[in-house]
Amino acid sequence: MTSTTAVPPAPPIPARTRLRGGRRVQRTSGRLFKYAALAFFAVLVLMPVYVLVVTSFKDVAETDPSHAWSWPHVWTTAAWHQAWDQLSPNLANSFRLVIPATIISTILGSLNGFVLSKWRFPGADIVFTFFLFGMFIPYQAVMIPLTQLFTDANFPEGIPRLVFAHVVYGIPITALIFRSYYATIPQDLMEAARMDRAGMLRTYWSVVLPISAPAFVVTAIWQFTSIWNDFLFAVFIINDPAKWPVTVALNNTTGSFVTPYNLQMSAALLASLPTLAVYVILGRYFIRGLMAGALKG
């Protein structure tokens, strides 16, 4: 979902250091209500997950609408096997897409962000705005000429084209994240390096890069998720179903109303596992990176 819908990463959320608030008596009942409301919303948010998980483990016979919400009588991984059979080549495609694209666009973002914030040139802010606008365009508008250009240039078909597209259209957001982060580095650090006779690349390599880890984490996670979840680019750029990344294949599998629900759900879950895993495992590093300044509002 985060794919081509350009959403700047959420800002860092400072912790609440002092608990303050109304009168004592109101506090307790107010607090109960608060937790109840929070729990209610949590249930709402997680409800689709429940459905996904529960249905994916059901037998075909149980995917009858009348049993829609019930716990499976029999837990089976049949749907998972099916999903795997159908989608594993596409999963592989997705990995072949996401890994190079993330690495390249992250590095590119770091270099761009560095120059735009710390080794500026006249008009650097204009260039940055010029980049930023590119993040908001409707990508539909450029898909046709893009595919045309690919054909004319004889660019290798399939995943390489998609990698290229994501790298290019990822330039704005990656530059944004790194630029915000590098802005928190004091300028006199750059000046000290200059006085020590370091040139631009040397300064980047020896002074800036070693302290860039938080921004790299935020950018990499963001790009990984966006690119993995992308549908628009893939559906326009890749014509051969064998080369589809998993999102397109998923849509194809589940689009037909004939597909049984357990397969649909297991396929959707399977396709989402990598990004969910990244979210669960690396989420705190993402937050930590944001707190370190990888995006200031």
Added chain:
Amino acid sequence: MRNIRRWGPGLLLVSPSIVLVAVFVYGLIGWNVRVSLSDWRTAVQSSKWAGFAAYRDLNADLAWSENVHHLLGFTVTFIVGALLIGLTLAFLLEKGVRGEGFFRSVYLFPMAISFIAAGVVWRWLMNPAPGDRSTGLNVVFEKLHVGFLANQWYLGLDWGMSAMAMPAIWALSGYVMALYLAGFRGVPEELREAARMDGASEWRVYRHVVFPHLRPVTLSALIILGHISIKVFDLIVAIGGKQLVTQTPAVYMWILIYDARDYAKGAAIATLLLVGISLLIIPYLIYTVRSEQRV
């Protein structure tokens, strides 16, 4: 700034990106606009100038006006819903609760899921089948004795697109919450304390001290959500496919180009989308970059 030796290398390092963006963003947009003004209406490419013919055809196209209505319905529900829920969640969390981290992670996790996968679930949840064959949310309503709430969801003629906004709200409320939470926490505690000392009730503190601080956040959220809404494609396709009853301009464009091969008309839609977004984004960009310079 005479010392090009100093800033030259920087410009050099960024120049490949500048070229790429210039070509693949601005160049292609220009190409797109040109196509919209040509008479390339079939699979046979043509670059003859046709003026605004494609736009006129679009205007006369009944499907187009439906699309626009759908988009409006979707946008309004989506934005209002996401803002309200995001604000509510942030409001609940902002004073600090036990397990804040847990709740935040829960509300934010939909951002990790692709719209396609979300579409699979929500299509099922919003299954329009009524009564005995009802499933998804409809059956929940029946069980909770609020059966009258059961409806046709995204297939409904009047509120269809509003229903379509629900998965979008589900996906993005967490993000809006994060924006508002940062906004709430950006209010200096001293301001609230001073207001309390001056005798304000807690509600008054919110109304006069905190909420004004949130106006810029609401503005940002509005603009970001607005532009997402105009562009949204994955979700519509995942839930409604190519059906007219859920079609939006973004989807229609895809259909025109891939199925009907009417390139000029498709490009016209794309150009209009771009104009719509620019009206939102350009003032916003100018505003943010300028306020950054002030700081």
Added chain:
Amino acid sequence: MAEIVLEHLAKRFPNGFEAVKDLSLEIGDEELLVLVGPSGCGKTTALRMIAGLEDISGGDLYIGGRRMNDVLERDRDIAMVFQNYALYPHMTVAQNIGFSLKLARRSRSEIRERVKETARLLGLENLLDRRPKQLSGGQRQRVAMGRAIIREPQAFLMDEPLSNLDAQLRVHMRGEIEALQKRLGVTTVYVTHDQVEAMTMGDRIAILRDGVLQQVGEPDEVYDRPANLFVAGFIGSPPMNLAQATVEARNGTLVTRVGNTEISVPDEVAREQRLERWRDKPVVVGIRPEDLHAPGQDGRSSTLGAFEATVDRIEALGSNLLIHFPVDAPRAETAGVAAATGGGLEDVPLIGHQGAWFCAAFEPRSAVRVGDRIDVAVDVRRLHFFDPQNETTTRA
């Protein structure tokens, strides 16, 4: 080691702000010159122009005889110590200090040797493997100095290196830096806003205000013969007492009338400060707190001039006693005085006496109490006189 010459140096920023206007200075080989002045006076900008971190808008800069206007900072053979130290956060102390040598492709053994030597000079031997965030402020400051020293440059530039340290540490480090500079014999330009630091450390002091040089000279000279009201008010703590006065003739000599008080002006003083030209004209008179004495404190009689003072406030500093009393003469309300003391021209006392307030520095155990009416004797040899219009000394 080299001399630094600034000729009509100027800096105008793109928004039109002139930070430095026509600054001409000569800093001799091995000299420690302090650039001092209030915030915004242009001292840091001037320093950065010498460093090459700011472009020069006008005038010329020479280091070691070479014109440096168009030379990049890396080629000027100058080292800088930054106000916030600017240490590389991910490098150890040793790596921080040795970084410039590493860039110069020196051998690892040479780097190790020279780093060790520099560390020993600064007392950092045991800290070589620590990272900046594990160091105290004073230690970081020394690492910043080490980074500069190891390069053996023609000159050091220091941008308020002590301003982030605690008061006690600052006093200690002042001496250390001065000793170090003497030992290494490197031309140094030192920027500070603290006039005490300037007075104690510099071979010479250059005082700036709003980008214009006010006075340059040895500390004694600047203290004893301030060139204008700004310098008079800026240098010296507590600041010089100033009030509006007139000069009149009395029986063949000149006196100055400060409110109701008449103070005789000794002939040498009148001659030296060209007071004759100011007969019957308004002037601003200045006298430093330590030149106002308790009755009977100094052996001389107070017949030459004394204020009838009602003690309003006493500050007991331990090292001396500051007596504040009102004087019935108007305050010296000029822009220079206001700028020197950091106040605004519009600042008036909240309540009470609207005229001049004087401060006398007495011996710490003087038996004076608030409310006492005493005679405060004036050491007339130490009177200063200023032109109220253009704020310069009457000598000019």
